[in-house]
């Protein structure tokens with residue numbers, strides 16, 4: 001399973017790299033707004049800084065802010081020209097689907113975001129999106145089981161052998177990652193603290209403490 005880091009913060013990306021848990025990066029307008037950027041030029045430079053930290057087949061999703069078709073196309077083409085590792089992130093709207101179709105025909109990679117239903121994921125795959133981002137945590141927040149959506153999308157995509165990869169997003173805790181890995185999807189994207197929550201277990205800490213204590217009690 002690929003671990004993408006859901007952040008625009010360069011330090012967090014470097015930390016994920018040092019942990020060996022960096023297979024890609026996803027951003028969104030809210031995450032970008034947290035960084036010290038104040039205009040389009042600075043945002044573009046920031047995306048390039050992220051791309052320069054990536055290697056092999058790793059990529060970064062950079063989201064358009066435009067909502068009408070023509071501006072989405074213009075913005076998306078500008079983003080894709082910044083660096084070969086840019087994947088253009090497009091919201092699941094009528095104009096978004098049209099834009100994904102356009103980019104698919106031009107071999108520009110896209111990630112269809114703000115997916116909350118199987119129907120939306122089906123449309124995104126048919127339009128030729130390279131990735132879909134179903135938001136697990138935000139469904140949980142409104143008392144729907146976000147993981148059920150991941151399973152349903154996987155079943156539908158397997159029925160038709162779609163090339164579109166499922167990149168589960170809005171991942172809030174380790175169980176989301178574990179359950180997504182059981183379902184067998186391509187990737188999850190989460191803040192690095194959620195990856196750390198996979199790592200920590202109290203019995204590991206207790207066991208290690210006892211090993212060291214027992215050892216030093218005998219071996220001076």
Ligand code: G3P
Pocket residue numbers: 006026027028133135137138169170171189
């Ligand atoms: O970036 C898309 C998604 O991962 C956002 O997650 O935690 O804001 O619902 P969250």
